[in-house]
Amino acid sequence: MVTRETILERLASVAGPDGKTPLPQSGALSEVVVQDGKVYFSIAIDPARSMELEAMRRAAEEAAASVPGIDQAIVTLTSDRPAGSGPSAPPQRQPGPRAAAAQAKAAVAGVRHIIAVASGKGGVGKSTTACNLALALARTGLSVGVLDADIYGPSMPRLFALKGRPQVVSGRTLKPLEGYGLKVMSIGFLVEEEAAMIWRGPMVMSAIQQMLREVAWGDLDVLVVDMPPGTGDAQLTMAQAVPLAGAVIVSTPQDLALIDARRGVAMFRRVDVPILGVVENMSTFICPHCGNASDIFGHGGARHEAERLGVPFLGEVPLHMTIREKSDAGLPVVVSEPDGPHARAYLDIARKIAAGLAGGTAGRAAPRIVIE
Numbered sequence: 001m002v003t004r005e006t007i008l009e010r011l012a013s014v015a016g017p018d019g020k021t022p023l024p025q026s027g028a029l030s031e032v033v034v035q036d037g038k039v040y041f042s043i044a045i046d047p048a049r050s051m052e053l054e055a056m057r058r059a060a061e062e063a064a065a066s067v068p069g070i071d072q073a074i075v076t077l078t079s080d081r082p083a084g085s086g087p088s089a090p091p092q093r094q095p096g097p098r099a100a101a102a103q104a105k106a107a108v109a110g111v112r113h114i115i116a117v118a119s120g121k122g123g124v125g126k127s128t129t130a131c132n133l134a135l136a137l138a139r140t141g142l143s144v145g146v147l148d149a150d151i152y153g154p155s156m157p158r159l160f161a162l163k164g165r166p167q168v169v170s171g172r173t174l175k176p177l178e179g180y181g182l183k184v185m186s187i188g189f190l191v192e193e194e195a196a197m198i199w200r201g202p203m204v205m206s207a208i209q210q211m212l213r214e215v216a217w218g219d220l221d222v223l224v225v226d227m228p229p230g231t232g233d234a235q236l237t238m239a240q241a242v243p244l245a246g247a248v249i250v251s252t253p254q255d256l257a258l259i260d261a262r263r264g265v266a267m268f269r270r271v272d273v274p275i276l277g278v279v280e281n282m283s284t285f286i287c288p289h290c291g292n293a294s295d296i297f298g299h300g301g302a303r304h305e306a307e308r309l310g311v312p313f314l315g316e317v318p319l320h321m322t323i324r325e326k327s328d329a330g331l332p333v334v335v336s337e338p339d340g341p342h343a344r345a346y347l348d349i350a351r352k353i354a355a356g357l358a359g360g361t362a363g364r365a366a367p368r369i370v371i372e
Helices: 004-011 054-065 097-103 126-139 201-213 233-241 255-270 301-309 321-328 341-358
Strands: 033-035 038-044 072-078 111-118 144-148 167-170 173-175 177-179 182-186 220-226 246-251 275-280 313-316
Touching: 004 033, 004 054, 038 054, 054 072, 072 201, 072 233, 111 126, 111 233, 111 255, 111 341, 126 144, 126 182, 126 220, 126 246, 126 321, 126 341, 201 233, 233 255, 246 255, 246 341, 255 275, 255 301, 275 301, 275 341, 301 313, 313 341
Parallel strands: 038 072, 111 220, 111 246, 144 182, 144 220, 246 275, 275 313
Antiparallel strands: 033 038, 167 173, 177 182
């Protein structure tokens, strides 16, 4: 069994922020947490030196990951405590793994709030919802970026009609592409559209970390993350590596989808991520010929589930050919038909999310919110 002491011994070969003192004796090292073959810790630095000390972070990550029995090391830089200030007074009680892992989170430079758009299963329209919600959030007056973390099925290049590869601006830092005024990053920009992503969990988690922290996001009020479906390593990496302001759960109304939506809510709650709310997608189908409403996947199931779980219900998005056609064409309805009923549905949901962030859900300074 790998112990904390084993990790500290290996980290002694890495110099701390001053370039001389071994990291464990530098006073900059957080509590080291070892759990399920993974190790988590952070290094306190002067935020002005974050680029300069990235090499130290990587060296610490490599040293910790080299310990037999460790599958992955997640190391972040934080400015919570000034580097070199000496170790904190010993706590009366050691934090549990979840609490200590949360302490290791470090914000993404320039990004005020990060929200995850997630679903318990695939096929519920999560990516289309994430795209249109990001565009709708921008309409409320926020500066918004989109991270396509759905490694196995990246959809943002098609939804935003973006092609090409991101430019390297310095070192390994990439410049995100821009679509409809939003900064967008996706693994789909780096691989061929039809390439099979045959990656194991550690590779997926590493790619997500790099797209989060090695991208020049600039100054953003909100970064919307399109999560992979399910509740696996990718979701846990995101929840444990960055301070998520909250999660939006997307589900269709039928029971089979709601079962998995419950798992999504339970996972985010377990890692102390606030639930911003639930969206019922493909809620009702209105026949374009006769005008009759048909509840193909049922109706109201997500609303009832949200009430049962005690989380906000954000709204309903209908099942409509226009949303599908515009999405396939790279013309999201929020920008292609901004005054239409479907755009209004997304805008109403975005306003509720913006209000939730402004209300302090993220635990950080609220961004400027302009609600029309």
